[in-house]
Structure formats: C-alpha cells, structure tokens
Amino acid sequence: MKVYISVDMEGLTGIAHxxxxxxxxxxxxxxxxxMMNEVRAACEGANQAGAKEIWIKDAHASGRNIGFTHxxxxxxxxxxxxxxxxxxxxxxxxxxxxALMIGYxxxxxxxxxxxxxxxxxxxYIKLNGEYISEFLINSYTAALxxxxxxxxxxxxxxxxxxxxxxxNIKTVGLKKGIGNSVISIHPKLAFDRIKQGxxxxxxxxxxxxxxxxxxxxxxxxxxxxxxxxxxxxxxPGIKKVSSTTLLYETDDYFEVLRMFMxxxxx
Numbered sequence: 001m002k003v004y005i006s007v008d009m010e011g012l013t014g015i016a017h018x019x020x021x022x023x024x025x026x027x028x029x030x031x032x033x034x035m036m037n038e039v040r041a042a043c044e045g046a047n048q049a050g051a052k053e054i055w056i057k058d059a060h061a062s063g064r065n066i067g068f069t070h071x072x073x074x075x076x077x078x079x080x081x082x083x084x085x086x087x088x089x090x091x092x093x094x095x096x097x098x099a100l101m102i103g104y105x106x107x108x109x110x111x112x113x114x115x116x117x118x119x120x121x122x123x124y125i126k127l128n129g130e131y132i133s134e135f136l137i138n139s140y141t142a143a144l145x146x147x148x149x150x151x152x153x154x155x156x157x158x159x160x161x162x163x164x165x166x167x168n169i170k171t172v173g174l175k176k177g178i179g180n181s182v183i184s185i186h187p188k189l190a191f192d193r194i195k196q197g198x199x200x201x202x203x204x205x206x207x208x209x210x211x212x213x214x215x216x217x218x219x220x221x222x223x224x225x226x227x228x229x230x231x232x233x234x235x236p237g238i239k240k241v242s243s244t245t246l247l248y249e250t251d252d253y254f255e256v257l258r259m260f261m262x263x264x265x266x
Contacts, residue, residue, distance in 0.1 A: 001202065002053045003046045004096045004147065006088050006138055007039055009060040010105040010115035011154025013174040013190040016182045018115060023061065032065055034187060035103060038153065041191040042102050043072050045198030055096070059088035060103070085257035088134065089141040096147045098206050099139075100198060104154035106177070107133035112157020113177040119264050122228065126220040133161055137260075139211050140253055148209040150201040153194050155182075168208040170201035217256050219248045221263065232263040 009021045012034050019025040039056060046054055054075045058066045063080040071077075084090055092099065108118035109131050118125045118134055125132050135158060139149045149169060152162050156173035163171060172193045175184035185193075201209075223229040226243045233240040238259070239247045248259050 001046075001049065001051045001097045002095055003051045003055070003202065004089070004092050004099040004142075005039065005042055005046075005054060005056045006059045006099065006101050006104075007035065007056060007066060008088070008101070008103040008105065008134065008154075009035055009065065010103070010113065010117070011158060011174065012038060012103045013187055014182070014184045015175075016114055016180070016184075021060065021115065023065075035060075035065055036067070036070065037187060037191055038102050038194055039066060040070055041194035042100055042151075042153075042198045043075060045195040046100070046202060047072055047074070048195070048199040049202035051202070055091065057088060057090055057092075083261070085254065085261045086141050087138075087257070087261065089138050092142060092145055092147060094145045094147065096145075098151075098202055098209075099142045099147050099149045100151040100201075101135060101138065101149060102153050102194070104133075104135050104152055104158055106155055106157040106161065107131045107136075110157055110161075111177065111179075112160075113155040113175075114180045114182065116155075116157075116177070119260065122225060123221055123223045123264070126222075128214060128216070128218050133158065135162060136165065137257075139165075140213055141257060143211045143213050144253060146210070148206050149211070150204070150206055150209045151198050153190075153197070166209060166211060168205070170197050170204070172197045213253055215251060217248075217250050217253060219250075219256055219259070221246045221248070235259060235263050238263065 106112040106116040110116040159171035
C-alpha cells in the first residue's frame with residue numbers, strides 16, 4: 001500500500017494564534033513539535049495498516065517545517081513548493097492507494113477556528129455557491145488522479161464539514177474554536193486517536209471515500225482589498241462582478257487549480 005499525507009498546521013491540537021504557526025515567531029517551535037507528533041501518529045497508523053511507502057507533503061507556509069526525526073524509514077518528504085497547481089498535494093498521482101490530511105482547518109469565513117482561512121487570509125472562496133475549504137480543494141485534486149482521501153484530522157468544524165461531503169471519510173476532531181480561543185484535547189490523546197483512526201480508515205473500504213468531481217465549477221473569489229481584485233481580474237476567463245469579487249467558470253478542475261496558482265498569489 002502506498003499512502004500520501006498532506007500536512008498543515010492551523011488544525012493541530014492546541015494551536016490558537018497565528019504566532020504559533022509563523023516560523024519567525026518565538027511561539028513556533030512547540031507547534032512544530034506537535035506537527036511532528038501528529039505526523040508520526042499518522043505514519044504509525046498507516047504502517048499498522050500495511051503501508052509499504054508513505055509520501056508526506058509539508059503543506060504549511062514555506063513547506064519547510066517537518067524533518068525526518070522520529071519518522072519511519074519508509075517515508076519520503078516533499079519540502080517547499082515547486083509551483084505546480086497541485087500545490088498542497090504536489091506529486092500525488094494514481095500510484096497512491098489513499099490520501100490522508102493532518103492538521104487541516106475550517107474554511108475561510110468559518111467561526112470554528114480562530115485561524116480559519118482558505119489558502120490565505122485576504123479573501124474568501126466559494127465553489128458552486130458554497131464556501132470551500134482547503135480540504136475540498138485538495139480532495140478534488142486527489143480525485144483528479146483517482147485517489148480517495150480516507151482520513152482527516154483538524155478542528156471539529158472541519159470534521160463536520162468533511163462528514164457532510166462524505167460520511168465515509170474518517171475524521172478526528174482535535175479542538176473546538178470559540179471566538180479567538182480553542183478548547184483542545186491533550187496531545188497524547190491526539191496521537192492515539194490519529195494513529196488508530198488512520199489504521200482503521202486504511203483497513204476499511206477505501207473506495208467508499210472517493211469523491212466525484214462536479215461537472216461544472218463556478219468559483220467566486222471575494223478579496224478584502226479592491227486593488228488585489230483589480231489585478232487578478234486580468235487572468236484569462238475571469239469576470240469582475242464587483243470591486244472586490246471575481247467569478248471564474250469552467251468544466252475542467254485542473255483549470256481551477258491553475259487559476260488559483262496565479263490569481264491567489266497577487
């Protein structure tokens with residue numbers, strides 16, 4: 001079994017402030033330790049389920065957070081970003097049997113996590129009329145290459161969101177956001193639940209977790225800054241519907257990802 005793991009940071013247990021996920025801040029090192037702990041739990045659970053090869057995408061910020069320390073020797077880590085539209089799912093292809101998401105968080109505009117966002121904190125994104133999460137963006141990326149996402153850990157709001165999309169995907173909720181605060185479970189409990197949850201999900205009926213891509217993609221991006229919206233409006237096919245809102249329509253999901261790579265980096 002070949003397993004892909006995409007790892008973010010804002011959904012880790014205990015994380016409650018941007019300083020804790022910012023490399024240059026003094027609060028960052030303990031968060032990296034927790035990131036490593038939860039990744040190790042996922043790897044141990046995958047190996048218990050029979051994984052022969054595990055690829056990990058360090059998908060937070062610079063993509064240079066996770067080291068190899070204390071990880072199994074059947075792990076490969078993808079560090080930094082190469083500019084491919086798959087972004088947080090870089091290098092995923094149809095050779096993988098399943099994908100996992102660790103440390104993920106609620107979508108931008110949600111009140112379920114003080115750090116909720118989608119790709120960045122300077123805009124909101126809707127897909128076909130609904131706010132979209134990084135979970136869904138990346139799960140659809142996996143669906144492009146026929147890989148099911150079978151496990152997600154993060155805040156409880158995200159877990160509720162995942163279950164609405166596909167109740168067969170195993171989730172582990174680590175914290176609940178209330179305003180600018182979080183109520184988190186203990187890191188040891190997080191480790192145990194992630195490890196067991198990953199093992200159970202990979203031993204289950206993986207095919208039931210596959211997502212079907214919509215036939216049509218209507219993407220609405222609402223910037224907080226009108227100047228950024230103006231600049232992004234020159235991307236081919238983009239329609240400017242207000243001073244801060246853009247609309248992109250296509251039936252090809254890869255074109256959505258390509259557009260994200262250019263428009264959301266303005």
